[in-house]
Amino acid sequence: MSISSVLFLKNCIKIRIRNLEIRIFQRVIYLAMTHIIQISNPLEQFEIINFIAMEGPLFGYIQIGLTNIGFYLLLASLFLISLHLLYNREGVLGLGNTLMLCMESLFGFVLQLVKNQVGPTWQSYFPAVYSLFLFILSLNLVGLIPYSFTATAHFALTLGLSSTIVLGVTFLGLRLHGFHFFSYFVPGGTPLALVPLLTLIETVSYVARAFSLGVRLSANMLAGHILLHLIASFSWKFITGSLIGLLLAPLPLILLTLLYGLEVGVALIQAYVFVLLTCSYIKDAIALHDESPSTSST
Numbered sequence: 001m002s003i004s005s006v007l008f009l010k011n012c013i014k015i016r017i018r019n020l021e022i023r024i025f026q027r028v029i030y031l032a033m034t035h036i037i038q039i040s041n042p043l044e045q046f047e048i049i050n051f052i053a054m055e056g057p058l059f060g061y062i063q064i065g066l067t068n069i070g071f072y073l074l075l076a077s078l079f080l081i082s083l084h085l086l087y088n089r090e091g092v093l094g095l096g097n098t099l100m101l102c103m104e105s106l107f108g109f110v111l112q113l114v115k116n117q118v119g120p121t122w123q124s125y126f127p128a129v130y131s132l133f134l135f136i137l138s139l140n141l142v143g144l145i146p147y148s149f150t151a152t153a154h155f156a157l158t159l160g161l162s163s164t165i166v167l168g169v170t171f172l173g174l175r176l177h178g179f180h181f182f183s184y185f186v187p188g189g190t191p192l193a194l195v196p197l198l199t200l201i202e203t204v205s206y207v208a209r210a211f212s213l214g215v216r217l218s219a220n221m222l223a224g225h226i227l228l229h230l231i232a233s234f235s236w237k238f239i240t241g242s243l244i245g246l247l248l249a250p251l252p253l254i255l256l257t258l259l260y261g262l263e264v265g266v267a268l269i270q271a272y273v274f275v276l277l278t279c280s281y282i283k284d285a286i287a288l289h290d291e292s293p294s295t296s297s298t
Helices: 003-037 042-046 068-085 097-118 126-142 155-185 192-241 243-247 250-287
Strands: 050-056 062-067
Touching: 062 068, 068 097, 068 126, 097 126, 097 250, 126 250, 155 192, 155 250, 192 243, 192 250
Parallel strands: none
Antiparallel strands: 050 062
């Protein structure tokens, strides 16, 4: 074998070794970067899990359990009941006048809302609307506590609430007006030829209330919590990833704090919008096409 052939083989071996080293180095860098920027699935916080589960061959085969969504529903209900039981006890838990002021402010806010939206017969519907507002608001705010669970981010719950409200409003309209309630689906002054088309449109619009009311609440809570999770994860990786990140730590923390404050506002607004539309549906069932009851009585 000539000297040129030996040199050629030597160079080829060196090139292959160098390419192998580069590939190994690239793989190590990839694994390191994957480990640094890896974050958990932001949808894991909405996973429904069983706290207590019982199964048995009873009435065929049934499964009874308490999930995290059921637990937080019970927690919110017990919290609201306890809060109202403590309302008249001055000085309980060191709150005293502060607790009474908060409760009276919420009570007056919902009272004025129901008066303005429902009309002269608001007294019959105020307890239900007030309870609904506090229930949704407490679920929204509890979901903002770190490592807790947001029940209102689940479409099953919010669609169940909205469907029940629309169904109840329909029964209310039938009880008050009988079969005349179906005139709601025919706008006044509609030409006879357009009645079938407009009736179909009004029916679809009426049924869509159940979906829009529930989806609006869930979508806003779901999107906000996913954004909070992503920003918090990236902020933690940024701060702990390098010395520069540690020095610039106040910046992502300020952003996260502002975003958290925004989510608190969204929780309040979504509870308000939910009961506002509920009151609007009740008013429609009471007045049908007559707009005069919309003025509040004093």
